[in-house]
Amino acid sequence: MAGDQSAGGRVRPPLAIVVAVARNGVIGGDNKLLWKLRSDMLHFRAITMGKPMIMGRRTWDSIGRPLPGRQSIVVTRDTSFQAEGAHVVHNIPSALLLAQDVAERMKSEEIVLAGGGELYAQMLPQCDVLHVTEVDLAPPGDALFPKIEPSQWREISRIAHQPGQGDEAAFSFVDYVRC
Template sequence: MTDNQKSNSPNSPQLPVLSLVVAVAENGVIGNAGDLPWRMSGDLKRFKQLTMGHAMVMGRKTYDSIGRPLPGRVTIVLTKQRDYDPQHGEVRVAHSLEEATQQLVQTEMQQDQLFVVGGAEIYRLALPHAGRIYRTVVHATPEGDTRFAELDAHEWRVVEQTEYAADEKNEFACTWEVLERME
């Protein structure tokens, strides 16, 4: 059981599983100049399917690159800036993962998982506390300035894996994986 899944007392509510959603190239690249280095419609559909009805935590730079809250989900922006204003009333702001989890409890969203959706700094903060990773391995080695952490094979196991070929809407072949932390 990960730290984020433990209750403080027998009467405490079960905390959600902290789940990362990430698309990562074979060379570890997840971004380039604030954008994704590929166009993959199928992966965006998977992202929507996974996160719909849930709360998502993202960093300020990731939120600013999207520029708006995504429909059907609660957006929690994690930032160090105490005066950050996302300019959208439905977007919540948190200054720690603990605060983001507390904000989840105050929403009407499904509370079994809290999705962390980037960027790299937020993934680094969340990874030690995560219980699950929804990873798309993009079968390419694009140029990029942002990388995902290398996972310890002794800590994570692949519990689901599906291969997808490249096509007219998906620039590269990919493998969709679900990884769970080993206890």
């Protein structure tokens, strides 16, 4: 799938969101994940491995370290912010341009947007693909994923799973492409 045209006339690789969402749209609370789902951790690892990963500063703080095999691009308005083992940028266009360079260096055919709520809300209109884990829980939380509008997104795959070892809920892996 083609991505967008970016500055310099280069074609940006597709931008893919990876997110786990509860039934009530919650993705986190108090800057933490609200569930333990080992299967989803492995799914996240498989989708993101070898790719540039854009994330908001709060998500970077919640992960607490660079993830091996991936290059994190942290978006913050704080011009003094430093993140050891990650790139830091101060706006979304810069994040996308840098991600494109990093994708070329890593020979990655996709750029990943790894959260959190603020970044998903701002960048969803620019995304091409959604890798959504629907989590069969409805916890209270303060970070949300925007509604996936059926007029804009077409579901292309859905695999339902009962909880496996290390999973505290049932879940489904659902992929969408932009209509």
